[in-house]
Amino acid sequence: MNIVACVKQVPDTWAEKKLRPDTKTLDRESVDAVLNELDEYAVEEALRQQEAHGGTVTILTMGPAKALQTVRKALSMGADAAVQVTDDGLAGSCAIGTARVLAAAIGTLDADLVIFGSEATDARTGVVPALVAAVLGRPQLTLAAKVEVDGTTIRINRITDTGYDVVEAQLPAVVSVVEKTNEPRYPSFKGIMAAKSKPLTTLSLADLGIDPASVGGAGATTEVREYADRPARGAGEIVTDGGDGAAKLAEFLHTRKFL
Amino acid sequence: MAEVLVLVEHADGDVKKVTLELLTKARDFGEPSAVFVGAGYPDAQAVLAEYGAAKVYVAEGADVTAHVGAAAEVLAAVVESAHPVAVFCASSASSRETAAVAAYKTGGGLLTDVVDVEEGLVARQDVFGGATVVKSAVTAGTPFLCVRPNALTATPAPAESVREDVTVSLPEAVNAAKIVESVNEVKSGRPELTEASIIVSGGRGMGSADNFAIVEELADALGAAVGASRAATDAGWYPHQMQVGQTGKTVSPQLYIAVGISGAIQHRAGMQTSKTIVVINKDAEAPIFELADFGVVGDLFNVVPALTAEVKSRQA
Numbered sequence: 148m149n150i151v152a153c154v155k156q157v158p159d160t161w162a163e164k165k166l167r168p169d170t171k172t173l174d175r176e177s178v179d180a181v182l183n184e185l186d187e188y189a190v191e192e193a194l195r196q197q198e199a200h201g202g203t204v205t206i207l208t209m210g211p212a213k214a215l216q217t218v219r220k221a222l223s224m225g226a227d228a229a230v231q232v233t234d235d236g237l238a239g240s241c242a243i244g245t246a247r248v249l250a251a252a253i254g255t256l257d258a259d260l261v262i263f264g265s266e267a268t269d270a271r272t273g274v275v276p277a278l279v280a281a282v283l284g285r286p287q288l289t290l291a292a293k294v295e296v297d298g299t300t301i302r303i304n305r306i307t308d309t310g311y312d313v314v315e316a317q318l319p320a321v322v323s324v325v326e327k328t329n330e331p332r333y334p335s336f337k338g339i340m341a342a343k344s345k346p347l348t349t350l351s352l353a354d355l356g357i358d359p360a361s362v363g364g365a366g367a368t369t370e371v372r373e374y375a376d377r378p379a380r381g382a383g384e385i386v387t388d389g390g391d392g393a394a395k396l397a398e399f400l401h402t403r404k405f406l
Numbered sequence: 407m408a409e410v411l412v413l414v415e416h417a418d419g420d421v422k423k424v425t426l427e428l429l430t431k432a433r434d435f436g437e438p439s440a441v442f443v444g445a446g447y448p449d450a451q452a453v454l455a456e457y458g459a460a461k462v463y464v465a466e467g468a469d470v471t472a473h474v475g476a477a478a479e480v481l482a483a484v485v486e487s488a489h490p491v492a493v494f495c496a497s498s499a500s501s502r503e504t505a506a507v508a509a510y511k512t513g514g515g516l517l518t519d520v521v522d523v524e525e526g527l528v529a530r531q532d533v534f535g536g537a538t539v540v541k542s543a544v545t546a547g548t549p550f551l552c553v554r555p556n557a558l559t560a561t562p563a564p565a566e567s568v569r570e571d572v573t574v575s576l577p578e579a580v581n582a583a584k585i586v587e588s589v590n591e592v593k594s595g596r597p598e599l600t601e602a603s604i605i606v607s608g609g610r611g612m613g614s615a616d617n618f619a620i621v622e623e624l625a626d627a628l629g630a631a632v633g634a635s636r637a638a639t640d641a642g643w644y645p646h647q648m649q650v651g652q653t654g655k656t657v658s659p660q661l662y663i664a665v666g667i668s669g670a671i672q673h674r675a676g677m678q679t680s681k682t683i684v685v686i687n688k689d690a691e692a693p694i695f696e697l698a699d700f701g702v703v704g705d706l707f708n709v710v711p712a713l714t715a716e717v718k719s720r721q722a
């Protein structure tokens with residue numbers, strides 16, 4: 148079974164941001180870009196399915212040249228090869244543009260199963276997997292808490308507000324996984340060394356036959372008009388419980404009209 | 407008058423509050439029409455009319471209820487025939503998917519996690535955990551705006567709802583994704599997390615599933631919903647549908663009470679736009695205190711039951 152796992156490089160939002168001592172401005176170099184946490188679950192699921200059913204695992208990413216670090220991390224977990232779509236025309240892509248590009252790239256790979264994370268932590272839209280399924284015309288098995296493949300049949304537990312739906316389809320299919328699916332492995336030292344020599348293909352928009360006007364900022368269907376930082380939350384009142392903590396808290400709730 | 411479509415969020419006809427919020431907002435931009443996909447329309451009819459749906463497009467039957475992706479086909483078909491000025495959906499995981507695919511199929515554009523819609527269909531979004539306010543617009547085709555539950559206010563404006571049935575033929579790929587079983591795990595009489603105006607959440611500090619009774623009791627005294635951190639859902643102490651955070655629900659209630667939760671960035675991502683935040687934690691260094699409007703450093707096993715008693719006595 149040939150599996151493609153899609154991963155995105157995102158800014159490490161939880162990194163401590165530092166000032167540069169010389170300029171006293173934000174040191175952007177120190178804010179790391181990382182593999183989207185949820186995509187580690189996608190890579191893990193791909194590797195587990197490969198362990199059970201054989202075949203290959205190919206990592207696919209769309210992003211700038213430096214996204215190669217992210218690809219390396221995914222390869223070091225144990226994937227076989229990687230494809231990176233990179234092109235100056237891609238900057239500013241909206242979710243629909245991203246899905247068109249990923250779908251075109253998947254079209255060049257002979258994939259039985261495409262696995263996504265459920266959401267990228269930077270934009271938090273969570274729609275790219277469903278869009279790719281729609282563009283490719285393959286069954287959309289998204290938001291999976293469990294994935295089972297049996298021959299050419301694939302079955303997932305799709306999370307819902309109140310529980311889950313068991314959804315069944317035939318391969319080829321498109322899956323996205325939530326973080327309840329598995330526990331991603333840490334890359335081993337051997338894996339990290341091996342990742343350096345694994346095959347990596349780079350594709351441009353021209354290689355994929357995509358019109359640059361249809362993607363990137365040029366083809367984006369949305370635009371940011373303005374933005375502003377909101378004042379930080381004011382410091383709250385903190386009390387140490389000496390037996391009266393609950394009473395003080397109740398009084399606070401009363402002043403805020405909750406009681 | 408031009409139509410504004412509202413995709414109805416419901417469980418077998420039990421309409422979610424967010425739909426009423428969307429119908430209310432839709433009136434600012436045109437005539438609200440609802441799109442109802444699935445079973446249970448007879449139960450939904452009255453409330454949709456009460457909140458001003460002049461028309462309801464209904465797609466029911468096994469075809470649309472039993473396939474992942476069918477709702478997007480229905481929504482796209484209605485957009486093609488009704489030419490609405492905009493489509494409003496809830497920013498829930500599955501409705502975002504539906505809106506995105508329908509936008510793609512009809513040449514529209516999508517914005518998610520919207521907290522308000524202003525003149526000219528400009529969408530306000532709170533990003534980076536509420537630290538930055540962004541105003542965005544769709545620049546191509548029909549705007550599909552996915553709005554966060556609890557961000558808008560619902561007010562009734564009764565209309566004569568006219569029903570219009572919609573039938574679609576599903577593409578092969580949608581037909582192939584069959585829902586073979588639906589499992590319901592959560593049954594509680596409490597308010598739904600994303601709709602609740604008060605939420606009491608428990609974390610690893612609760613120590614066990616049984617101890618969640620302590621937060622449930624406080625929640626019931628306040629008429630609140632109960633949430634949990636991932637540490638608590640992963641341990642099996644509380645259902646994962648109740649998880650708040652990055653990979654759980656995004657909530658912004660009037661009051662959020664975090665009990666025995668440290669405040670990891672992934673938890674904060676789901677709750678830091680709450681209007682008032684209260685923290686109970688025995689570790690004064692826990693990062694969740696940075697968000698607190700009021701915090702108690704103390705043992706939750708003392709503070710929470712005492713608070714529940716206070717609440718009950720003040721209400722008596």
Ligand SMILES: Cc1cc2nc3c(=O)[nH]c(=O)nc-3n(C[C@H](O)[C@H](O)[C@H](O)COP(=O)(O)OP(=O)(O)OC[C@H]3O[C@@H](n4cnc5c(N)ncnc54)[C@H](O)[C@@H]3O)c2cc1C
Pocket residue numbers: 184185326608609610611612634635636637638649650651652653654655665666667668669670671672673676686687688689692704705706707
């Ligand atoms: C991809 C990914 C997605 C994630 N998504 C989410 C998500 O959606 N939601 C989420 O919550 N987390 C999420 N996490 C997990 C997150 O990183 C934290 O691990 C988790 O939030 C910790 O939960 P906690 O605060 O309950 O536990 P802990 O961090 O262990 O904190 C427990 C707190 O309880 C306090 N405590 C203990 N005993 C008592 C007592 N008797 N009285 C008072 N206080 C007490 C302690 O002082 C401590 O501060 C995600 C992680 C990853 C990698």
Ligand SMILES: Nc1ncnc2c1ncn2[C@@H]1O[C@H](COP(=O)(O)O)[C@@H](O)[C@H]1O
Pocket residue numbers: 153154155156183185186189207208209210242245249262263264265266267268270271272273274275276
């Ligand atoms: N640029 C990208 N390259 C590869 N995969 C992506 C990219 N953007 C999104 N994805 C995948 O789509 C999932 C959902 O992302 P999103 O819809 O942007 O929240 C992610 O978890 C990734 O698996």
